[in-house]
Amino acid sequence: MNKNIIELQNINTIYEGEKIPVIKDVNLSVDTGDFVCIIGPNGAGKTTLLETINGLLPYTGGKGFVFGKEIKKNKNFIRKHAGFLIQNFEIDGLSPFLCKDVVMMGLTGKTGPLRFHNKKDWEKIWYSMGLVGMIDFADRPIGKLSGGEFQKILLARVLAQQPKILLLDEPLSNLDYSSRHQIETLLNRLHKKYNITILMVSHDLSFIPERCSRVIVIDKGKILMDGAKKEILESEIVTSILKNGGKK
């Protein structure tokens, strides 16, 4: 097993047509089974960092490795084995997709073209829906769900991939207290049961799951702090950064 499941060396990511990198000289090493929270104000570069790891955004400087493979050359392989839950997006109420089909979509990239989903694939789909407690919602239209239910279905979709890494972009945002608590409990349970590596982005200090052991603070595209959860959360600098939205 590769100990460093994610390794970033002096990574810079610049959006096409722009001159200033969104993330600058980022060095990051994540071990298999780590539960890491990335916190920072809006626009700090948290989503860009996850998208760089997933290969959705190409880095313009440095080197990045996931599963020991260079991201640039192996982005399809990485995407199939690292489940990425993108930031909450809106869906119209009449969206013509059933929950079970949305979960099935998570498996599609890994299955590859020219093959239909078979019985084993559907077993994975039912299993991941069961994990998030949404099996009774299988035939419900996705547009008819509440925010929490929708988020759980998206999580089930990512889990259907049976990923070795979970990249979660603000999975707890825009949810009511009860839904947040349910998703947080679920993440703790998943990490404990499967020892899955989790990188979770949040801009809210109050919702860092219990099993998260390491917190990375990012602001203006740079990693400012990286350490144990307790140590980081007690730091006054972190509170100040998040309160002032990045302006110190």
Add this chain to the structure above:
Amino acid sequence: MIELPLSLIITSVLGALLAGFACSTMGTFVVRMNLSSIGYCMSHAAFAGAAFGLMISVDPMFGALLFSFITAFALGPIAEKAKLQSNIVIGFLFSLMIALAFIFLNYIPGQSANAKALRILWGSILSVNNTDVLLLGLLSFVLVIFVVVFYKELVSVMFHRKMAEASGINTKLFYFAVLFFTGFAVSLSLRIVGGLLVFALIINPTSTAYQFFFDFKKILIFSPVIGVVSCLVGYYLSLVSDFPIGASIVIISALFFAVAIVISPKRKKKSL
């Protein structure tokens, strides 16, 4: 009722049936992608092509197909390169095609040639020949294979393109393929319903199917069924009433849509 030779009836009915199938199958994707204006764009590409054909003294239908295919091929890559929504690029190509058509028409002597080019915009089922039917049949066959083989990829891209890409699907390929096949279906259906009305064949059956189902798979199955039935009933209406065929098909498909809105189970509240 208009009396027609049997061979012409068979060719034209087959043409209408296949055009209804191909356009409304692609309509399922077009409606989901909010690209309804692709019908206008392709019909005016065909119009410009027909004018070009007349200008260089070749069959206007050949010019119409050529321009439509080029537009269908270019649409996706231009949208991707320009980092703009496909609808914006459709608007750009639509105006470009009208401009080109006016320039080409300027170089065609005589009013009758202009009328020939304009005929592309109205269409006529009676001008459909065996080659048109063969091409539409081939396209329908390829569409069925494409949709069945890549259903799981297509449905992922239709739900959310970025999520599909993040899970390892080559979304660009499928996005371009949908745009291309839609352009293809529109181009080949032009002779039957005409450029201005072909767009109703893309939108109306899918919009009708949307009134009944929340399941994309069912919409994908019923949209072509509604499209085919609209074409056949519209054809019959045209024969018995002497209405133009394109207009008759549109009237029938619009009627189906209106009825669907009224009886849609989606708006009914079930009592416990």
